[in-house]
Amino acid sequence: MIKLSLVLGVAMAVLIAACSKSDDVDEKVTDGAIRIGVLTDMSGLYSDIGGQGSIVAAELAVEDLGGEVDGKPIELVSVDHQNKADIAAQKVREWIDRNGVDMVTDALNSAVALATSKVVAEKKRILMVTGAATTRLTNEDCTAYTIHHSYDTFALANGTGTAVVKQGGDTWFFLTSDYAFGHSLETDTANIVKKAGGSVLGAVRHPLSASDFSSFLLQAQNSKAKIIGLANAGGDTINSIKAANEFGLTETQNLAGLLVFITDIHSLGLPVTQGMYVTSGWYWDLNDETRAWSKRFFERMGKMPTMIHAGVYSSVIMYANAVKATGTDEADGIMEWLRNNPQSDMFGKNLTLRKDGRLVHDMYLMQVKDPSESNAAWDYYNVRQTIPAANAFQPLSESRCPLITGGSS
Amino acid sequence: MTFVRKHAVLLSLVVVLAIAPFLFYPVLVMKVLCFALFACAFNLLLGYTGLLSFGHAAYFGAGAYTTGYAMTAWATTPELGLLFGVVTAALLGAVFGGLAIRRQGIYFAMITLALAQMLYFFCLQAPFTGGEDGLQGVPRGKLFGLIDLGNDDVMYVFVSLVFLGGFWLIDRIIRSPFGQVLKSIRENEDRALSLGYDVDRYKLVAFVLSSALAGLAGATKTLTFGFATLTDVFWGTSGEVVLMTLVGGVGTVLGPVIGAVVIIVLQNELADKVGSWVLVILGAIFVVNVLLFRKGIVGEITARFNRT
Numbered sequence: 001m002i003k004l005s006l007v008l009g010v011a012m013a014v015l016i017a018a019c020s021k022s023d024d025v026d027e028k029v030t031d032g033a034i035r036i037g038v039l040t041d042m043s044g045l046y047s048d049i050g051g052q053g054s055i056v057a058a059e060l061a062v063e064d065l066g067g068e069v070d071g072k073p074i075e076l077v078s079v080d081h082q083n084k085a086d087i088a089a090q091k092v093r094e095w096i097d098r099n100g101v102d103m104v105t106d107a108l109n110s111a112v113a114l115a116t117s118k119v120v121a122e123k124k125r126i127l128m129v130t131g132a133a134t135t136r137l138t139n140e141d142c143t144a145y146t147i148h149h150s151y152d153t154f155a156l157a158n159g160t161g162t163a164v165v166k167q168g169g170d171t172w173f174f175l176t177s178d179y180a181f182g183h184s185l186e187t188d189t190a191n192i193v194k195k196a197g198g199s200v201l202g203a204v205r206h207p208l209s210a211s212d213f214s215s216f217l218l219q220a221q222n223s224k225a226k227i228i229g230l231a232n233a234g235g236d237t238i239n240s241i242k243a244a245n246e247f248g249l250t251e252t253q254n255l256a257g258l259l260v261f262i263t264d265i266h267s268l269g270l271p272v273t274q275g276m277y278v279t280s281g282w283y284w285d286l287n288d289e290t291r292a293w294s295k296r297f298f299e300r301m302g303k304m305p306t307m308i309h310a311g312v313y314s315s316v317i318m319y320a321n322a323v324k325a326t327g328t329d330e331a332d333g334i335m336e337w338l339r340n341n342p343q344s345d346m347f348g349k350n351l352t353l354r355k356d357g358r359l360v361h362d363m364y365l366m367q368v369k370d371p372s373e374s375n376a377a378w379d380y381y382n383v384r385q386t387i388p389a390a391n392a393f394q395p396l397s398e399s400r401c402p403l404i405t406g407g408s409s
Numbered sequence: 410m411t412f413v414r415k416h417a418v419l420l421s422l423v424v425v426l427a428i429a430p431f432l433f434y435p436v437l438v439m440k441v442l443c444f445a446l447f448a449c450a451f452n453l454l455l456g457y458t459g460l461l462s463f464g465h466a467a468y469f470g471a472g473a474y475t476t477g478y479a480m481t482a483w484a485t486t487p488e489l490g491l492l493f494g495v496v497t498a499a500l501l502g503a504v505f506g507g508l509a510i511r512r513q514g515i516y517f518a519m520i521t522l523a524l525a526q527m528l529y530f531f532c533l534q535a536p537f538t539g540g541e542d543g544l545q546g547v548p549r550g551k552l553f554g555l556i557d558l559g560n561d562d563v564m565y566v567f568v569s570l571v572f573l574g575g576f577w578l579i580d581r582i583i584r585s586p587f588g589q590v591l592k593s594i595r596e597n598e599d600r601a602l603s604l605g606y607d608v609d610r611y612k613l614v615a616f617v618l619s620s621a622l623a624g625l626a627g628a629t630k631t632l633t634f635g636f637a638t639l640t641d642v643f644w645g646t647s648g649e650v651v652l653m654t655l656v657g658g659v660g661t662v663l664g665p666v667i668g669a670v671v672i673i674v675l676q677n678e679l680a681d682k683v684g685s686w687v688l689v690i691l692g693a694i695f696v697v698n699v700l701l702f703r704k705g706i707v708g709e710i711t712a713r714f715n716r717t
Contacts, residue, residue, distance in 0.1 A: 043686075043687065043688055077681060078681055079680045079681040080680045080681070080687060081680065082676070082680065082687060082688075083640070084638075084640045085543055085634075085636055085638045085640060086440065086630065086634050086636075086638075086640065087676060087677060087680060089634050089635075089636070090436050090437060090440055090634065090677065091677065091680060091681070093436050094434050094436065094437065097434070097436075098434060110541060110542045111541060111542055111543040111545075111636075111638040111639070111640075114542055114543065114545045114546075114636070115543065115545060115634070115635070115636045115638070118545065118546055118635055118636070134542055136542055141545060141546065178534070179533045179534050179540050179541065180533075180534070180536075180539070180540030180541065180542070181540060181541055181542075208530075208533065
């Protein structure tokens, strides 16, 4: 028995040793290089909007920077967090402790982003969230080391809510996913709709990952509301859009997706999604700069980038600019510099970092094109309105971030 | 010498744990230990009582969430937080187990899965869990109000002790007369019944013990990482613990530990090397396991040793 357990013990040790050998990094190199970690979902439900595309976006940024900042090489590492916060937090901890990673980007999935932000703040590195949508990152759970980059649920609700009412869609009915995320998206949007002068006729809650939307959609249809707000995400959004078409809802009413990405439109197709309102922080066909960048992205990925991909690119560029200007990779100095120096790049102009960690920029209200209007694959949106940075996000005065309210964090 | 002989497995684990942090990243080892304890608790039920619970993440998650809640909302010390998590998981195990043990085989597995899914949806909606954002920012606190667990090295020692304690307890249960009765139930339930054992009561006690230990594992994980998320109560986690136990060797003391090491280390180390292939590789390992070494790693090695 003793012999046996010894053998097993040694086998266990050898196994872990074999697997973690590559983590041993020469400590001296750590200070001589800028290391950026792309934390994303490569295999799960978010892999389309982030995933491999996020890594490609970061690589494009490194190429544009010439692979270095002031002679110090930029190195990229990436990990598939498998949508598990514990894998993400543990991996980021290891990145920082053993691999000398200075900045982490993407962080899709709100649980992952929140868990990672605590680790990053504890270790005084920087997290640039371009993937996760939760406003908790700039409210209750804000830290001095988190930058929330591309969008958040407030901006999406706000953009779609206000703009759609202005475009004449003043009566709303909500189709809401029955859990915290859906509820908060519904409440946020309903408040915005009312503030803009619209009215909310009702709402129906459907369970998460519902398979049959017929009864919910009939209620939506009977409400006679002009706009059906989809306060759900992922597969639920896709299925409810499909079902809405089958029921002929879209002939008399318009859908407003509150969390819809261009990849969702791509997989659903224009005939099903035409006329839908979507808010986005970025679109590949905005101007020459975005088109040129997206073309490079397309060559490698075979699909157009989402706002998350563009955000990852922008976050790497921003970080490199800050390192160049401050001459250090020390997080406090970089955050301070970014707060005082608004950035401009392919993602947008005048990207301003607020004290609560929110990166403020223009948002866009899009309407999905008619199939006849669309000239090519991925030509999906008409930009209906630019929502100026000042009105796009939750006002700083409403922030519940302890750094703003002065409470203890 | 008899002491050494009797506790050979435990002592070799102590040695491995003492060396491990010098060789490997301590936080990874802590995570492995939490899941190893979880798998050991599961093995108590599957390996020694013959009950396949397919919803063990419920108790793991219940421990994780309640400890996290106690630590954040009431600012309790970690040992009280852990205790609260363990008691909640045990109570939940008593209720769920009490319902599930009335049926056998596939029905038992399905009932445990259904009840665990109910808890999942409860956690998704309950206000205190933070829904899909998870319960975040749980402090590690000071053990007995004295020892600050914020330091990773101190935490490592603490997690190791919790694991060794749990492991010792399971080992003790298996060797006890109570454990012998459990094994007899596993081998032939009717015969155990005919010998006069109250089979249902034995099963329920085993179920509650297993859930309490799973809760302890979840609670320790929350303390280590500072959060509890929906992953902890997700059915995928229930599946993972079955995988760990089967790969390591069901019904062996050390099997689940080895299984947890293999699965967790692979999940972590492959995450930045092969990306989305992690799940495929884990699936392939399971297939190979079922086809070639059904007794699991430890089970096969033991069989070899016994043959020679």
